Amino acid sequence: MKNYLKYDQWKIWEDRFHAEYNEVTESIMSLGNGKFGIRGNFEEKFTGHTLQGSYVAGVWFPDKTRVGWWKNGYPDYFAKVINSVNWIGVDVEVDGAVVNLAEAHILEFHREINLETGTLMRYCTLELAGGKQIRIHTQRFCSISNDRIGQVDFEVQALNFSGKLALVSYLDGDVRNKDSNHDERFWLETGKKTAGDSAALQVRTKPNPFGVPQFDVAVAMQNQVSLLRSSADGSTVHPARITPAEILKEKYTGLKYEKEVAPGEGLSLRKTVCILNSNDYTTGELLAAAQKQVEEAAQNHHLLHEHRNAWKKAWENCDIVIEGDVSAQIGIRFNIFHLLQTYNGTDSRLNIGPKGFTGEKYGGVTYWDTEAYCIPFYLASSDFSVARNLLVYRYNHLPKAIENAKKLGFKDGAALYPMVTMNGEECHNEWEITFEEIHRNGAIAYAIYDYINYTGDEAYLAEYGLEVLIGIARFWAQRVNWSADKQKYVMLGVTGPNEYENNVNNNWYTNYIAVWTLKYTLEAFGKVNNLSAILEKTGFRQEEETARWKDIIEKMYFPADAARNVFLQQDGFLDKELIPVDQLAERPINQKWSWDRILRSCFIKQADVLQGLYFFEDDFDEDTHRRNFDFYEPMTVHESSLSPCVHSILACKLGKTEKAYEMYLRTSRLDLDDYNNDTEDGLHITSMAGTWLSVIKGFAGIRIKNTELEIHPHLPAQWKSLTFRMGTKSGLKEIYIDHEGHRVREI
C-alpha cells in the first residue's frame, strides 16, 4: 500500500514528485475516450522510470508466439494493442539545452487528475544547471465529445533569467513496446506533411506472416503559440508570430518555436491533435482527413467546454454517491471514470482490454471479463446499445470460434470462443488455459441471457443470439463424454475460474454452466420467430442434437460432498488438505510457492463454485448458498483482482455485511493503493466493473429480474447513504439507500 496520493471527492493528486512511483502515477492518471488513450506520461523529456503508452483502439500487431515448449494447437501469434504515436510530446529547450525532468532540481510539483472534468493538470518549478529556474504548467484531455481529438496546453516561463527559450512540439512514431516477444519495433513510416504551424505523421504496422491486415494511424497536430508575460498582477498572453523550424526524423515530425525571453516571460503552446486510423478511413484518405479535422478542432474555442459538458452529462447518470466515506467515494468514482474512458459502445469491433488504455499487459485483448463483469455495468449506466454491441462483437466472431473449435477436434458447427482475442482468433498460449479454461464459453452464453433479462430485448435472440447459443451448446455436447464407470456424462481435463487448479475433471462450475447453456438454448428455440431459418443456417439436426442435449441435461455428473452437503469444485477435491487461508504463513502464494504446490493445495484463486452460485443464484436456496460460501470462502486467497467482488456480493446476500465490506475494500482501491504492486503495468479496468457490481448487486442489493428492479440493500455501517441511477427497461431510476430504508425515484 502506497499512500502517496492525495484525494478529495473528485480529484486525485500528488503534491511532490514521487519518481519511484512514477509508473504507478502514470497508470492512475491515464486519460482516454474509448477511441484512444494515453498514460499520464510527461510531455517534456523525462529519462527516469516511465512506461510510455499511447494506444489507439482497434490498432494492434500480431506478435509471433514465444514459448518454451510448443504444444499442438497453440496459436501463431498474440494480438497486442501496441504503443502508438506519442502525440503529447513537447520538448523544452533553455539556451539550447533540452530540459530533462529527471535531471532537473524540482522546486515545486503538482500533478492532478480531475475525474469530474476528465482533465489532467500539472505545474512544476524546476531549477536547471546554472541556477536557471523555469515554471511549467500543462493541462490535457482526450475529448469525449469529439473522440478523434486530444489537446495539450503547455506553458513554460523563465523565472530568473534572460535567454533563449524553445518549445519543440512533436509527433513521434519511433516508439517501443515494453511487451514485445521478440524485441521488435512495430511501426513503419508511411507519410509525413508539414505546413506552417501544423504537421502530420502517418505510420503503419509492420508486415506479418499471419495474414493479419496492417493498420495505419495518422496523427495531425496544429500548434498555437503565444508569448506569456507575468507580472505582479498575474499572467497575460500575447499573440506571437514565431515561425517554427521543421525537425524531421524517421517516424518523427517536430516544430520548434524559439524566442528570446526576459525573466517572467515565457511561451504558451496549445497543441491540438487529431488521431485517425485505418479501421475508419482508407489508407490514402487518412493523412488529409486528420489534417482537416485538426484544423477545425483547433478553431473550436469550445472544445474543452464541450468535453467537460459531456463528462457532466455522463456523471449525471453514472455516478454513485457514497455519503460518509470519502475514501470509498473517490474509489468508486475512479473506477467508473476509467470504465467510461475505456469503452463507449459505439463500435462493435471494439471491446474492453483488462488494462484499457493504461498499459500493455495482457495486450489489450478481450477476456471473459467482459461478459462476466463488464456487461452489467454498461447495461445499468449506458444506453442498452452499448451492451448490445459487446454481444454483437462475439456474434461477429462466431465463424472464428467455430474454426477455433475445429482446430481442437470439434465439428459440426461447435464453437469455442477464445480465451483471449482481438479479432476472434485465439491468442493465448498456455495449454491449461487456452485449451482447458473453457468455462469462458459459458460466460458468453450467459451474457446473452443477462442482456435479455435486463433489457427484455428478446429480438436479439432471433437476430444474433440463438446462433451463438447453438454454437456454444454444440461445443458442450461434444466436450462431455459418457463415463461407463459413473453412468453419467463427465467433462474431463478443464481449468475452472480458479486457475490454481489445472486439468481437473468435472469442475462443478463448468459442468453447471454447460448444462445451463443447453437448457437455455432449448428454451430460446421457443422465443424466435425465424427458427427454421436459423436451424437451416446452422445445419441443425434438430431431433438428433436436441435428444443428445436433453440426455446430457438429465445425466450430467456434478461432484458433491454428501457429508457437508456442498458442491465440490472438482473430482478429488476432498483428497486435499483443507486448510483455512488464515493459517497460511506465506502470502501471496502466487509469489511465494512453486506452481505445483499451489496446484495441489486447497487454496482458491478466485470464485469458482461461488461464481456459479452468483450467476445462477435463483437455482439454489439460501442454505445452499450459505453452506458453500462457508466452505469455500475460508480457502479463497483472492489472488485475482476479479475475486473479491463476487464474494462481496454473496456475503451481502447472506447478511455478512462486514465480510462483504472487507472484500469490497480489497477491490475498490486496488489501483489507487497499488494493493498488488502492479499498478505500474496499468489499471485493472475489468475488475473495476467488479467493484461497481459489489456496490450495486452487493450493498445496494439490486437485481433485475425479467426487466424488473428488485432491491434488498445491505448498507455497510461505515456509509451514511448511497445514491445512484440505473437505466431500466421502464426508464431511468434514481435509488437512494440509507440505514432507514430506500427510495426509488423515476427520472
Next chain:
Amino acid sequence: MKNYLKYDQWKIWEDRFHAEYNEVTESIMSLGNGKFGIRGNFEEKFTGHTLQGSYVAGVWFPDKTRVGWWKNGYPDYFAKVINSVNWIGVDVEVDGAVVNLAEAHILEFHREINLETGTLMRYCTLELAGGKQIRIHTQRFCSISNDRIGQVDFEVQALNFSGKLALVSYLDGDVRNKDSNHDERFWLETGKKTAGDSAALQVRTKPNPFGVPQFDVAVAMQNQVSLLRSSADGSTVHPARITPAEILKEKYTGLKYEKEVAPGEGLSLRKTVCILNSNDYTTGELLAAAQKQVEEAAQNHHLLHEHRNAWKKAWENCDIVIEGDVSAQIGIRFNIFHLLQTYNGTDSRLNIGPKGFTGEKYGGVTYWDTEAYCIPFYLASSDFSVARNLLVYRYNHLPKAIENAKKLGFKDGAALYPMVTMNGEECHNEWEITFEEIHRNGAIAYAIYDYINYTGDEAYLAEYGLEVLIGIARFWAQRVNWSADKQKYVMLGVTGPNEYENNVNNNWYTNYIAVWTLKYTLEAFGKVNNLSAILEKTGFRQEEETARWKDIIEKMYFPADAARNVFLQQDGFLDKELIPVDQLAERPINQKWSWDRILRSCFIKQADVLQGLYFFEDDFDEDTHRRNFDFYEPMTVHESSLSPCVHSILACKLGKTEKAYEMYLRTSRLDLDDYNNDTEDGLHITSMAGTWLSVIKGFAGIRIKNTELEIHPHLPAQWKSLTFRMGTKSGLKEIYIDHEGHRVREI
C-alpha cells in the same frame, strides 16, 4: 520409413548422395569416444542441408530460460552441451575456387560407417565448373584407445586437368548452435598458436549471469601432407615439403597447402587433432598440453590400429549375434555401437544425453533414462565400475537435489532429483514435467537396488547409496498427504511416465515406487555397518521419520478397477472413453491432435502401470501381469521411443512373442529407418539401451536375481539363434539360444 541406406552385418552405407536426407545420414554416421563426438558432417565446404555438430563431453553453456508464461520455481537456465570447435574441416580449392559439395556435380559418391572398426569412410568424384573433375577420399575416427585424439585422412586428386590444388586444414570455433534460446553464439576466442604444420585454438564459453563456470576447449592439429600420384598400377604417395600459409580469423585458424598438379596427381592430408578441456586441465595448461599430445599422436603410426583393436575388444564382450535376420543384426549392433561411443564410464562427472554426441536436441542433459534404461546395459556389457560411476554421478548431485526440493517447499533433507540436468541443477521448464514428473526420483532409488542386485556390491549402500535413498524417501514422505476422505495417503498433482496425462492424482506407478523406496530404504538401514554415522550426517530423526514411513507404507492409496481387477493408471481413469489404438483414424496423435484432446483421451504415450510391473515384476503374479497388459497395451500409442521395449519385455514374459517382436521392430531400427522422422535431430541414444533390454530381458529372458543369472528365452520365430556375453558377479558368460534350448558357457 526411408530405405535409402544399405547395410550388411557390420556396415551401413549410402552409394549415392541423398542430399534431402543428409541430416539423417549425418546423425547415423556420428562418431564418438565418450569424451567427444562429431556428427557425420563433411570435411569440405557444404552449403546444403546440414546440422554441424561437434561436442565435447562435460562442456556446456547455461542458456537463459525462454518461456511464454513464467511459473514460480522455473530454473533460470537450460544447460546445453554446445556445438564446439569444428576439427574435421578441410577446404579444397581448385585454381583458387573453394569446392562446395552442394554445388558440384556428383559423379560418384559413397559414404560408409563401419561399426566393427569405428571408422567413417567416404569417396566421391565431383565435376566442377569448367568440367574439371576431382576425386575425394576421406576416412576418420575418434580414437577410443586414446580418447583425446581424432584423426582425418583426406585425399583429393585432379582427374582430368592441370592446375592449382589447395587444401586448407582448419579449426573453427566460430560455430552456431541450432538450439539456442536467444540466438546467441556461445564461444569467445582465448588463444591461438601456429608453428609449421601444427596449429591450435583455444575457446571459452561466454560469461553467464548464473554462476556457472566458463569452460575452455583447446584443439590442436598436426597436419602431414603428401603428394599423391596415381597411375594404371594404383596410387602412390610421395613425401612433399609444402610450406603452409597461415589463415587467421576470429575464433579460427587454418593452414593452407597449395600445389600445382597434373592429371592423376593430388594431395593427401593426415590431420591429427587433440581435444582437451578445462574439466581436466587448468586454462593455462590447455593449449600447450593439446599441442604436446597431438604431436605424440601424429607420430604414432599405430593410432588407427590401436583404435581398431580397442573396438575389437569391445565387441568381443558386447556383441549380440542374431542368426537369420541381417536387418535385426545390423539394428542391434548399430545401437550397441552408439551406446559404447557415448559413455565409457571412466568419469563420474559425465552421463548420457538422450542424443549422445549426435545432435543438440534435449541439450545433452541427463534424464531418468539413464537409470531406467541405460544402467542394465552397462552392467552387463562393461566393468561394474561403469554403472557405479553413473550412480556416483547422482550421489555427487545430492546436495543440489536437496536444494531443488527446498525451492519447491520441501524441507529437512528431502531430495528431488531434477527432470533434466547437467550439474545437478534442474533445467527443465514445463511445470507439468519439471515439478510434477517426480517418479524420476524413484528411478534413481531403483537404480541403486538394480546395481546391488546385479553386482552384489552392498558396500555401495554404506559409501554412497543410503544417503541418496534417505533423501528420496524423505521427499516421498513429505510429498504424500493424508486424505481425510479416503482415510489413506494420497499423492496429488503428478505426471507419470505416460506424459499424455498431466497433473493427475494418485498415479499408480508413482505411488508404487514411492512406497517401494520407503521400504527399500528401511531395509537398507540393516545392510550398512556405518548406520549411525549416516544417520548423524543426514540428521535423521529415526523414530519419528521411520514411524511416518511405516504408516505411509501401510496406508498408501492405490487406484484400482475392482471389476477388471487391474491397477488404475490414476484416479478417474475409468471416466475416459476406453478405445483401442487400432480404432484411431489419426496417428501419431502428438502431431494430429491438440494437447487437451490428447490429455483427456485414454491413449498412453509410454508404459506407465506397465513400467511398474516391469520394475517390480516379482511383486505380482503372472495373471496380474496379463490382466494389466491386456488392459493397457491396446491403449498405448508408443509415441515415446522408450515405450515399445518395456511392452516387448512384458509380452515375452507372457508368451506373446509375436506381439513382442512387433514392439521390438518399432524400437530396434528407429533411427536407421527414421521411423519418427526426427533422426535428423540426432539419434535416440537412451532408447537404444531400451532395444538392448528387449533382446536381453525380452527374447533372451535374462534376469539377474541377487547376482544369479536366470534364463527363460522366447526366441522370435524369425531368428535362428541368439548369442551374446554378459558380465556377472561370478564371471563373464556366453549365452547361446536357439529354438531347441539354450547354453551358458563360462568365459
